Amino acid sequence: xxxxxxxxxxxxxxxxxxxxxxxxxxxxxxxxxxxxxxxxxxxxxxxxxxxxxxxxxxxxxxxxxxxxxxxxxxxxxxxxxxxxxxxxxxxxxxxxxxxxxxxxxxxxxxxxxxxxxxxxxxxx
Amino acid sequence: xxxxxxxxxxxxxxxxxxxxxxxxxxxxxxxxxxxxxxxxxxxxxxxxxxxxxxxxxxxxxxxxxxxxxxxxxxxxxxxxxxxxxxxxxxxxxxxxxxxxxxxxxxxxxxxxxxxxxxxxxxxxxxxxxxxxxxxxxxxxxxxxxxxxxxxxxxxxxxxxxxxxxxxxxxxxxxxxxxxxxxxxxxxxxxxxxxxxxxxxxxxxxxxxxxxxxxxxxxxxxxxxxxxxxxxxxxxxxxxxxxxxxxxxxxxxxxxxxxxxxxxxxxxxxxxxxxxxxxxxxxxxxxxxxxxxxxxxxxxxxxxxxxxxxxxxxxxxxxxxxxxxxxxxxxxxxxxxxxxxxxxxxxxxxx
Numbered sequence: 219x220x221x222x223x224x225x226x227x228x229x230x231x232x233x234x235x236x237x238x239x240x241x242x243x244x245x246x247x248x249x250x251x252x253x254x255x256x257x258x259x260x261x262x263x264x265x266x267x268x269x270x271x272x273x274x275x276x277x278x279x280x281x282x283x284x285x286x287x288x289x290x291x292x293x294x295x296x297x298x299x300x301x302x303x304x305x306x307x308x309x310x311x312x313x314x315x316x317x318x319x320x321x322x323x324x325x326x327x328x329x330x331x332x333x334x335x336x337x338x339x340x341x342x
Numbered sequence: 343x344x345x346x347x348x349x350x351x352x353x354x355x356x357x358x359x360x361x362x363x364x365x366x367x368x369x370x371x372x373x374x375x376x377x378x379x380x381x382x383x384x385x386x387x388x389x390x391x392x393x394x395x396x397x398x399x400x401x402x403x404x405x406x407x408x409x410x411x412x413x414x415x416x417x418x419x420x421x422x423x424x425x426x427x428x429x430x431x432x433x434x435x436x437x438x439x440x441x442x443x444x445x446x447x448x449x450x451x452x453x454x455x456x457x458x459x460x461x462x463x464x465x466x467x468x469x470x471x472x473x474x475x476x477x478x479x480x481x482x483x484x485x486x487x488x489x490x491x492x493x494x495x496x497x498x499x500x501x502x503x504x505x506x507x508x509x510x511x512x513x514x515x516x517x518x519x520x521x522x523x524x525x526x527x528x529x530x531x532x533x534x535x536x537x538x539x540x541x542x543x544x545x546x547x548x549x550x551x552x553x554x555x556x557x558x559x560x561x562x563x564x565x566x567x568x569x570x571x572x573x574x575x576x577x578x579x580x581x582x583x584x585x586x587x588x589x590x591x592x593x594x595x596x597x598x599x600x601x602x603x604x605x606x607x608x609x610x611x612x613x614x615x616x617x618x619x620x621x622x623x624x625x626x627x628x629x630x631x632x633x634x635x636x637x638x639x640x641x642x643x644x645x646x647x648x649x650x651x652x653x654x655x656x657x658x659x660x661x662x663x664x665x666x667x668x669x670x671x672x673x674x675x676x677x678x679x680x681x682x683x684x685x686x687x688x689x690x691x692x
Binding site: 253254256257259275277278279280282 | 619641
């Protein structure tokens with residue numbers, strides 16, 4: 219069973235956002251499907267993105283996967299720890315494996331995303 | 343599961359890196375039921391195969407196999423395959439899954455003539471590959487302690503109540519092992535038995551993902567990635583499997599000419615020399631500021647923990663130690679050409 223924390227919001231393409239902190243990452247389900255993450259191309263701090271924009275690349279042994287922003291806003295921080303240890307995305311996708319933090323432009327936008335219950339159904 | 347040439351194939355079970363290491367260190371079993379099998383027999387079979395394929399089947403003793411190539415009239419590769427000699431006048435061919443129909447059409451197009459019987463038994467035949475240093479242990483557990491293990495490039499076959507079993511001393515990983523072909527209806531049962539044998543030996547099932555990383559580390563070409571209808575086996579570095587002393591075979595005149603006048607490009611190994619994203623197929627390859635090619639098979643080597651790959655480079659720089667760059671999403675990363683295989687098994691310490 220994949221972990222799906224209740225307090226987060228989810229995109230169909232398996233990214234999560236924490237509306238309280240603006241942290242963005244990929245879900246436990248996504249990391250399990252990718253397995254063995256070996257490289258993360260982080261978003262550029264200062265970039266202004268729209269929901270659905272391509273912001274990062276996560277590469278496993280198997281494939282390169284594009285990561286899309288769940289929300290619109292400015293990238294204010296990127297998780298440099300992933301450059302040194304990309305496997306944090308596998309071992310701790312919701313905490314140490316966060317990808318970036320976004321200063322969310324419109325908090326109402328998260329309403330368009332899935333809540334935990336919907337995402338659980340989405341991956342069932 | 344991913345669709346692959348009409349089959350639903352597992353890319354991974356426990357994870358590509360885990361399965362890869364399992365095969366290098368212990369043992370793994372791959373389902374290779376998608377692969378194709380042809381039987382060619384008759385008084386004209388030997389001459390036909392010598393005309394259709396690059397290697398010399400006349401060199402095969404009964405029960406022996408060889409890697410060989412099927413070429414088009416331009417000397418380009420249609421498919422790479424293994425041909426085994428089952429008896430005086432009977433041959434067993436194992437071809438790539440995606441090429442079964444095309445290979446058959448090509449062979450039929452050459453005209454079998456008198457004394458050649460052809461049968462495509464691909465859909466009725468399944469296959470499993472057991473690979474890794476503990477392959478013999480698994481073999482003994484599944485087939486009994488007295489069963490004869492097929493030596494490298496040898497084939498053993500036996501008629502059972504369920505049909506013919508073919509046991510081949512071949513593989514695609516660089517490890518000791520065997521490939522095993524049997525009636526498709528029996529493969530699931532064999533798979534369960536062999537998986538249990540592998541688990542008892544500390545291994546388990548392995549998917550297409552690990553099969554790809556294992557063969558890439560050995561520098562083994564994959565048809566469609568590294569072999570192509572516009573590249574000859576001499577360009578692919580497979581001259582060892584081409585017998586130019588044979589009177590004739592399809593594509594020979596082009597190969598004779600390349601042998602005499604040189605090849606334009608050659609498949610060359612490379613490794614990344616600085617931290618970079620993993621190289622993958624179809625990335626531009628740069629030398630002296632100029633794009634000189636495009637990556638063929640490429641990826642992260644789990645054994646070396648380094649990006650490796652292959653590229654057709656102009657003959658002048660198709661040798662080891664040449665600095666190149668791989669362009670990944672618009673950025674160029676340092677690499678250098680290297681000899682294949684990329685991975686060599688550590689010698690057992692004495």
